[in-house]
Amino acid sequence: MIKLSGRLAGLEESVTLAITAKARALKAEGKDIIGFGAGEPDCDTPENIKEAAIKAIKDGQTKYTPVGGINELKDAVIGKFERDNRLQYSREEIIVSCGGKHSIFNLFQSILDHGDEVIIPAPYWVSYPVMVMLGGGVPRVVYTKESEGFRMSPEAFEAHISKRTKAVVINSPSNPTGAAYTAAELEKLADVAMRHKLLIVSDEIYEKLTYDGLASSSIASVDDEVKKNTMVLNGVSKAYSMTGWRIGYAAGPKEIVKAMTNIQSQSTSNPTSISQWAAVEALNGPQEAVGVMTKEFEKRRNAMVDGLNAIPGVSSIRPQGAFYVFANISGTLGRRVDGKTINGSVDMANYLLDSAGIAVVPGEPFGDDSFIRLSYATSMKNVVDGVRRIGEAVGELK
Numbered sequence: 325m326i327k328l329s330g331r332l333a334g335l336e337e338s339v340t341l342a343i344t345a346k347a348r349a350l351k352a353e354g355k356d357i358i359g360f361g362a363g364e365p366d367c368d369t370p371e372n373i374k375e376a377a378i379k380a381i382k383d384g385q386t387k388y389t390p391v392g393g394i395n396e397l398k399d400a401v402i403g404k405f406e407r408d409n410r411l412q413y414s415r416e417e418i419i420v421s422c423g424g425k426h427s428i429f430n431l432f433q434s435i436l437d438h439g440d441e442v443i444i445p446a447p448y449w450v451s452y453p454v455m456v457m458l459g460g461g462v463p464r465v466v467y468t469k470e471s472e473g474f475r476m477s478p479e480a481f482e483a484h485i486s487k488r489t490k491a492v493v494i495n496s497p498s499n500p501t502g503a504a505y506t507a508a509e510l511e512k513l514a515d516v517a518m519r520h521k522l523l524i525v526s527d528e529i530y531e532k533l534t535y536d537g538l539a540s541s542s543i544a545s546v547d548d549e550v551k552k553n554t555m556v557l558n559g560v561s562k563a564y565s566m567t568g569w570r571i572g573y574a575a576g577p578k579e580i581v582k583a584m585t586n587i588q589s590q591s592t593s594n595p596t597s598i599s600q601w602a603a604v605e606a607l608n609g610p611q612e613a614v615g616v617m618t619k620e621f622e623k624r625r626n627a628m629v630d631g632l633n634a635i636p637g638v639s640s641i642r643p644q645g646a647f648y649v650f651a652n653i654s655g656t657l658g659r660r661v662d663g664k665t666i667n668g669s670v671d672m673a674n675y676l677l678d679s680a681g682i683a684v685v686p687g688e689p690f691g692d693d694s695f696i697r698l699s700y701a702t703s704m705k706n707v708v709d710g711v712r713r714i715g716e717a718v719g720e721l722k
């Protein structure tokens with residue numbers, strides 16, 4: 325047998341995949357399963373975007389494109405940053421990748437040397453620490469508290485900085501907590517990052533999905549110095565329900581963008597030509613669908629949070645963005661059913677799936693074992709019925 329690379333030491337199969345696979349198997353057997361695991365919007369990609377892709381195929385836009393994206397899409401991205409964030413970029417400060425995840429991966433490959441540290445607030449998106457490790461870096465996790473809205477304080481941030489710290493990840497609104505920073509909070513975090521000469525890695529993929537009238541702001545818009553030291557990561561997956569099209573983009577210092585483009589040129593080459601034209605339409609075309617989706621998500625979020633808070637032992641703060649609720653189950657831990665004890669989030673996820681047919685994602689891989697993640701990117705009926713079934717199942721625990 326060939327021995328696998330030592331670089332893969334930190335790389336495990338995600339716990340979430342095991343539960344998702346189990347839910348799928350139960351569904352295939354004809355069981356009534358309500359899925360709260362979705363990491364993508366449940367609506368279809370808007371028609372105008374699909375038409376743009378069909379037109380691209382018919383027009384013969386089916387060949388290699390420039391590695392970092394066609395100029396038309398770079399210009400659409402530049403227009404988006406001007407419109408939404410009042411940020412000015414030039415084409416060489418923009419790269420289009422095969423999904424937002426790919427941009428982040430290429431970024432860590434570009435900036436990290438062996439042993440460089442990256443600060444990651446927890447609960448975090450499961451891929452950040454792994455991507456840092458695959459880049460040779462070391463994740464430095466800063467645990468945040470539910471009572472502080474899952475937001476990292478400037479003091480906690482600063483306390484985790486060492487001589488080897490190279491970058492900090494800010495994901496607002498956040499997956500899995502839905503927490504979003506205000507402009508004033510971002511300014512304070514940026515101040516710490518600038519004093520310690522760190523690169524800010526700002527993952528703004530959920531920027532359009534905010535609630536209660538909150539406008540999400542980009543940390544890069546704090547001032548010019550911050551902009552020069554920030555890579556903004558974004559994409560069309562979440563805002564336009566385009567997860568399968570694989571288009572993400574990044575904006576920031578042109579030296580880093582050049583390095584990311586070189587990596588892309590030696591690995592994936594350009595993102596799909598057809599998807600790029602669809603993304604041009606997503607960014608330049610009518611934006612109404614985003615507002616419709618957000619309004620619907622806000623209603624479901626409210627129903628889910630209110631329903632969960634009515635269950636003894638379960639609670640949730642009201643997230644400001646994304647489409648996830650990160651529910652606190654610490655009040656149920658240690659309780660028993662049928663001779664089994666619920667000791668953590670994986671036990672709870674398995675219990676809810678087996679006893680109530682509800683698929684949720686355990687909080688453990690996100691860095692907190694006292695929580696479960698529920699996505700409300702599913703119908704209102706599923707939200708209402710599913711939360712009721714969770715309540716009944718939790719009520720069985722003694």
Ligand SMILES: *Cc1c(COP(=O)(O)O)cnc(C)c1O
Nearest residue numbers: 423424425449499529559561572
């Ligand atoms: C979904 C997601 C992304 C990017 O998704 P792509 O489909 O690769 O564009 C990036 N960050 C977070 C936190 C996400 O949840």
